Amino acid sequence: MRLRLAVVKEGKALVYIPDPEHASSLDYFEPAWLPVFYNPVMELNRDISVVALQAYVEALAPRRPIIAVEPFTATGVRAIRYSLEVEGLEAVYAGDIDGRAVALARANVSLNGLENIVRVYHADARELVFRLKREGVPVLFVDIDPFGTPAPFIESAIAVIGRSGLLAVTATDLAVLEGSKPGTAKRRYGVRVERVPPSKEVAVRALLAFIALRAAMHDKAVKPLLSYYADHYIRVFLIVERGAVKADRMLEHDLGCLRYDKNLGIAELEKGNCKGSEALYPIWVSRIFDEEFTASCLKLLEGRFRYLGTYKRSLRLLKTVEEESRIEGWQIHQRIDSIASKARTNMPPIHLILEELKRRGFKASRTLFTPVGVRTNADARLLVGLVKELSKPSRSHAGPV
């Protein structure tokens, strides 16, 4: 089949994409119908990835320049953007299982004059990374960005990443990870989840636990740097460290379960082997953001990455993440609408709750996972009391005394 093409500019890259007409009906555009996948909505994902990779290369990479792998490349746009926009890359190994994608990605590599930096392989993602491992290529960054579940590809990615390397993972099977399809979640991720109010963060924590267990198999440990939810997917960035002792420590300290209190509408994380059939398990119970890393991403975005197409949205997202990352502790965010509904009361404005928590000496912020959520180091039961208090009409509006 001959492909009709269009050209788009994204970041600093110029790329041929299949003519969007291939995937359009009268009022609908479905990227998955394109002969080679290109989703304009994922520009945010690519923009934030460019920033995060630069932050990693500048502050955390054990050496420079680094070698990156992008084994689900489709049009090649992501690999090309990494090469053009991130300083400190030696090579990007890109791949795709679909021959048409490989042909288009190679044409795009030439269009951007990157033949010396980006190599495109026609291969299954696992085959590509294991080949690089066998050949001793010192890979420090792998970006897993497939359709749907990343589960089958995590282990090979972990296996190839060198000491203090970076792993980025997109999961678009959000409904599964957030507990709407518990059977599929059990099968794909070995996790027991059901849908509870902070569901998007549960999805992130279930995915992190899955990745952590795969890392432990290889005597490796992971540490999340940045995690977020947007549109229809979740995305996580993690440092991968080597060492059986580190892996043991991670299993002991960072994994546990989540309990949801149906009477109060609150969710709580618990370390270790949790008893009880109602617990969601295994769940990553430690931090999901790194304060310094998120601060450097924000700084980079506001500096040299102001040109990004999704600048304003990325800024809103990273500002919230940075604020959330400053809240210490082991808490998941709480949904104020759920707490209020269980307490049979109106939902007080979020800004009032935040002000009151801070006035009482707690840390508190909004959360990127939902506009009706709060992240705080205050005890969840104290928050329930506060929601009840603040939802009462104030005396001045209560009518004659």
Ligand SMILES: C[S@@+](CC[C@H](N)C(=O)[O-])C[C@H]1O[C@@H](n2cnc3c(N)ncnc32)[C@H](O)[C@@H]1O
């Ligand atoms: C969601 S698209 C990737 C989008 C791309 N990373 C971007 O940012 O535009 C997924 C791609 O993975 C390819 N793919 C699916 N299964 C694969 C596998 N097992 N190994 C390698 N590529 C695969 C598909 O052909 C498709 O091009």
